[in-house]
Amino acid sequence: MALKPLISFLSFAGMFLQGTLAIVLLARKSWRQHPLFTSYGVFSFAMSVMLYFLQRRAIYPRSYFYGYWIQEAIAMVLGFCVVYEVFRHLFSTHKALLKLASLIFRWTVVVLFCLALAVVFVQSPGASSLSKTVLVLEEATRVVEVGLLMFLFGASAAFGLHWKQAEFGIALGLGLFVAVQLTTVTLLSQLGMSAWAVLNVVRILAFDVSLLVWLGYLLAPERVATTGEVPKRAQLEQWNQAVTELISR
């Protein structure tokens, strides 16, 4: 198993980054602005440490398995809460858009829920064991999560909304991780456990990259919006001339 040392290294790196993220979140009192993301970050770190010890000193053989999937389930629920938190922050200063965006958000949830149900119905006949059933459920949940994050990015682009640095980082990091997780879970349910090792490396790597994205965006200073790039009069005239030429062509 040549991948085992790599998996161990990536897992340790992830745990270190999770710890750093938890410290950054707590030191910056991020719970005031982003209580759900702070909970998500601290919870992920605490569970990683707990799972590490469960794996090393398992009292019951299946304790790691159940611990892992319970942690995944709670993390997924928290992930949805984080998406909603970012959505509220993004639209909170635009009351005129909030109503329309909430309506589209609800319809997006309905459509994604239907897609998730389709995933469950199509994949569940092949899910003979508990592990496979859990994978199918995870795939369905990730479909909804990815879809909602796509909605967030799509809506902000369409409405021309300005993301704050931290919120953009939170959504981007979560989006990257969730998209890779969806791909690996889907491939795993198709290829079977033979692909587990490789896909596990990809999954852990994606999580580590997401942690770096979160840390990067949280620690980087916020860009100040300036109006310093106002065009000069001569530029305005140039533009007018260009348009006049364009029209008269």
Add this chain to the structure above:
Amino acid sequence: MITVIVIALALCAVVLFYMAVRGRRKQAGHGVRPVDLTAFRTLMDRDDELFLRRKLPRSKFSHLKRQRIRVTLRYVTRIASNASAVMRMGAAERLNPAPEVAGAAAQVTELATQIRLQCLVAMSKLALEYALPSLQLTPGMLAPKYQSLRDSVSRLGDLTHKPAPLAAAI
């Protein structure tokens, strides 16, 4: 089949995230860009179109109309981008401790938001007209609204006692 859809969804998501990062960098690099409202009004004038429709053969008219739509779309994109810049500026000014400034900033943000939505509608209508040049859809109230946005931004600049280069630039 469902597997393909799910994988495609994940790939689309990654592409969208990449585009968002690029868009954010671009947004940081660009300021506001001016819009010549007189030229824009001329482009949106439907009487011209009726005249051209009567005078020109169908194929020539379609070609001309598509050209005109392409130019109009540039204007609408620019208006949308400027409205977005005003929304950003307005959101920052809403935190101003002076209530009259905060109130004016809220108004400006609302107006810019409405213009941004109207731009989306205008883009859809223009896209439809591009596909079917014989269609003539109502262009909406984009030009007068944009003028009113300029005035509001200028008023906000007066209230904050800062020179308002944004109002002059948009």
